[in-house]
Amino acid sequence: MTTDQRLAVDHGAGAAVPNAAEAPPADELLPDEALQWLDQVAQHRAKASRGQLRSRARRRMLAPALVAAAVLGTAALADKFVQGSLPVPVGSAAPTTAPSSAPAGSTGSAAALQASVKADTKALSGVARALAADKQAIAALARSQAQLAAAAARGGDGGDAGAAPAPISLPSLPSVPSVQLPSVAVPNVAAPATPAPAVHATTGASVVLP
Amino acid sequence: MATRVTVKVPLHSAVPAGPAAPSAADLAAEAAQDAFDIFAEVDRTCTRFDPGSALMRSNSHPDEWHRVPDALYQAIAQARHAHELTGGLFDPRVLRHLVDLGYDRTLAFGSGRVCTPARPDAGPQAASAAKGAWQPGLRAATSEVRIGPQPVDLGGIGKGLAVRWAARALSQRLSSYLVEAGGDMYCSGDAPGGGPWLVAVESPSGTAEPLCVLAVRDRAVTTSSVRLRRWRAGGRLVHHLIDPRTGRPGGEGLVSVTVVGEDPALCEVWSKALFLHGAAGVRAEAGRQGLAALWVLADGGAAMTPQMKEHLHWPLP
Numbered sequence: 001m002t003t004d005q006r007l008a009v010d011h012g013a014g015a016a017v018p019n020a021a022e023a024p025p026a027d028e029l030l031p032d033e034a035l036q037w038l039d040q041v042a043q044h045r046a047k048a049s050r051g052q053l054r055s056r057a058r059r060r061m062l063a064p065a066l067v068a069a070a071v072l073g074t075a076a077l078a079d080k081f082v083q084g085s086l087p088v089p090v091g092s093a094a095p096t097t098a099p100s101s102a103p104a105g106s107t108g109s110a111a112a113l114q115a116s117v118k119a120d121t122k123a124l125s126g127v128a129r130a131l132a133a134d135k136q137a138i139a140a141l142a143r144s145q146a147q148l149a150a151a152a153a154r155g156g157d158g159g160d161a162g163a164a165p166a167p168i169s170l171p172s173l174p175s176v177p178s179v180q181l182p183s184v185a186v187p188n189v190a191a192p193a194t195p196a197p198a199v200h201a202t203t204g205a206s207v208v209l210p
Numbered sequence: 211m212a213t214r215v216t217v218k219v220p221l222h223s224a225v226p227a228g229p230a231a232p233s234a235a236d237l238a239a240e241a242a243q244d245a246f247d248i249f250a251e252v253d254r255t256c257t258r259f260d261p262g263s264a265l266m267r268s269n270s271h272p273d274e275w276h277r278v279p280d281a282l283y284q285a286i287a288q289a290r291h292a293h294e295l296t297g298g299l300f301d302p303r304v305l306r307h308l309v310d311l312g313y314d315r316t317l318a319f320g321s322g323r324v325c326t327p328a329r330p331d332a333g334p335q336a337a338s339a340a341k342g343a344w345q346p347g348l349r350a351a352t353s354e355v356r357i358g359p360q361p362v363d364l365g366g367i368g369k370g371l372a373v374r375w376a377a378r379a380l381s382q383r384l385s386s387y388l389v390e391a392g393g394d395m396y397c398s399g400d401a402p403g404g405g406p407w408l409v410a411v412e413s414p415s416g417t418a419e420p421l422c423v424l425a426v427r428d429r430a431v432t433t434s435s436v437r438l439r440r441w442r443a444g445g446r447l448v449h450h451l452i453d454p455r456t457g458r459p460g461g462e463g464l465v466s467v468t469v470v471g472e473d474p475a476l477c478e479v480w481s482k483a484l485f486l487h488g489a490a491g492v493r494a495e496a497g498r499q500g501l502a503a504l505w506v507l508a509d510g511g512a513a514m515t516p517q518m519k520e521h522l523h524w525p526l527p
Contacts, residue, residue: 196420196524197408200218200401203393204412204433204466 213369213392215249217242217376220402223386241383245376249391252372255282256364258305269305269361275347275354283353285364285371286346288475292367293344295476296483301454302362303344310457311443313450324441369394370432370478377430377474394432396474408523412437414465414506421512422504425523426470432477434485435466453486463489463508470502470521 224237232240255264255278268276278286292300308314312326347356369391377396380387386399388407397407406427410420414437424431436449436459453460461467469481480501487495489507493515496503502517519527 193525196410196423199408199410199420199423200388200397201216201390201395201407201431202410202412202420203395203431203468204435204437 213249215246215376215391216389217245217380218388218390218402219380219384220386220400222402223384223399237383241380241387244379244383245389248376248379249372251279252281252285252368252375255279256285256368258363258365265362265364268355268357272358272361273356274358275349275356277352277354280353281371281375282364283348283350283355285368286355286357286362287348288371289362289364289367290344290346290348292476292479296479298343298454299483299486300367300479301344302364302367303360304452304454304457305361305363307452307457308363308450311448312441326441326443366434366478366482367475370430370473370475373430373474393435394430394474394478396430397426398428400427406523411468411504412466414510421506422522423524424468424470424518424521426521429470429472429521430474430477431468431470432474432481433466433468434478434481436461437465451482451485461485461488464492465506465508467492467506468504468518470518 219238219242221234221238224234224241226232226234226237231237254260257263258266258269260266264276264278264282268278268282289300289302293302344362346358346362347354349355373389373391373394373396376389376391377387377398380389381398384398386401388395388397388401393412395409397409401407406425409424409426409431411422411424411433412435413419413421414435416437434451436451440447440449442448449459451459451461464485467481467485469477469484471477471480480499480503484492484496484501484503484505489505492503492505493513496505496515500517502515502521504512504514504518506512514522
């Protein structure tokens with residue numbers, strides 16, 4: 001009556017998964033630089049996905065909340081793609097290999113899961129910080145653009161005044177949603193099967209003497 | 211009935227009456243000998259494998275009255291009670307079908323390869339001839355029986371009764387013991403070292419690891435199984451648990467049934483009757499009778515009633 005023990009992967013609707021970031025409305029066009037940055041994001045995302053699939057220990061998903069920043073040509077925004085990952089849902093932890101592999105194995109899985117959650121939290125915090133920095137940079141650019149436009153309207157220095165740049169209209173950026181990490185329960189690994197105890201008799205094994 | 215009989219006695223169970231009394235070991239040996247004598251008597255009178263036994267002499271003329279030893283008289287009386295209790299599923303008249311399948315003598319089941327020539331399938335005809343309740347005649351004052359009209363086999367209930375009577379004899383001298391015959395047993399009091407007696411239920415596949423282990427105290431444990439007593443009769447795989455309704459081996463979908471209860475003979479009867487209900491009906495009947503029962507299915511699965519779960523010691527539920 002031993003049974004093969006495995007954790008059921010439960011992706012129930014109630015799982016507290018962060019909402020997908022809202023894509024920019026279709027009737028607002030992003031500047032080319034923003035599209036280029038988004039392409040880079042997508043490429044990095046694909047690369048990260050492949051890396052995740054190769055991982056046996058964890059499954060990573062990108063936090064959809066990453067796709068919000070616009071990049072201007074002159075802005076030296078971070079082009080490093082920060083991977084965001086969600087903690088592994090309950091049940092998709094590394095399966096126990098055999099009932100006899102024991103309490104040590106199950107404790108290890110739980111510890112690995114906890115470490116993973118910690119790393120993910122840290123990574124997502126980094127994402128939030130980067131996005132906040134992006135927002136500040138964009139705001140600064142908007143201010144300097146406004147200053148340039150005002151200078152051009154006043155006549156400026158003369159020499160370069162004829163080449164006043166066209167005003168850049170920045171789209172309003174969606175706010176970065178706060179990332180709420182779901183609570184992760186340590187998988188409840190059933191106690192391993194113990195060998196049969198010594199017995200005093202056996203029933204059913206009728207010994208028929210010739 | 212060629213069956214190994216075992217008696218286990220914790221020494222704490224045999225307390226000498228005084229300094230001059232036999233030692234605990236001697237007391238245990240004497241009590242065990244009483245049990246062995248009972249088994250020998252039941253075997254001698256109730257076996258169908260000895261043409262000279264009291265049962266076979268009665269079977270030779272089943273419509274006549276025969277004066278028989280007390281053990282046989284009690285066995286036939288208990289068999290009639292069991293027949294009524296199980297609604298006819300326990301029916302000693304299946305002897306004819308066993309003989310038709312070649313089981314008319316002791317067969318070497320332990321070898322695993324037993325083949326017998328089978329007579330033409332008389333199953334349905336013989337079954338119809340045995341229709342109607344079995345009502346043997348019994349005269350208690352003179353210990354006479356009239357088995358008829360068909361001869362009978364008392365192998366299963368005979369063993370259960372032997373365990374019952376042996377347990378009674380052991381209880382006269384011992385508070386704790388285990389008496390076992392061919393996988394049917396009674397466990398009294400505490401096992402050596404204290405605690406209940408632990409009884410393994412053999413795996414139907416015959417592996418060393420048991421299916422489960424039961425903890426029992428003052429209870430009988432009996433199993434009806436087709437793991438051992440099966441053979442090829444005329445090329446057809448058969449076993450010894452005959453369904454009286456069809457005259458053929460019954461218990462479709464089951465490999466074994468184990469029953470725990472107060473009386474060894476009744477446990478024996480119910481283990482057989484439940485087996486004949488087959489996989490489709492065993493749970494309902496066991497529930498109806500309130501039995502502590504466990505059954506193993508032909509597909510390898512197993513199940514038990516809540517009453518049996520109370521005895522489950524391993525694996526942990």
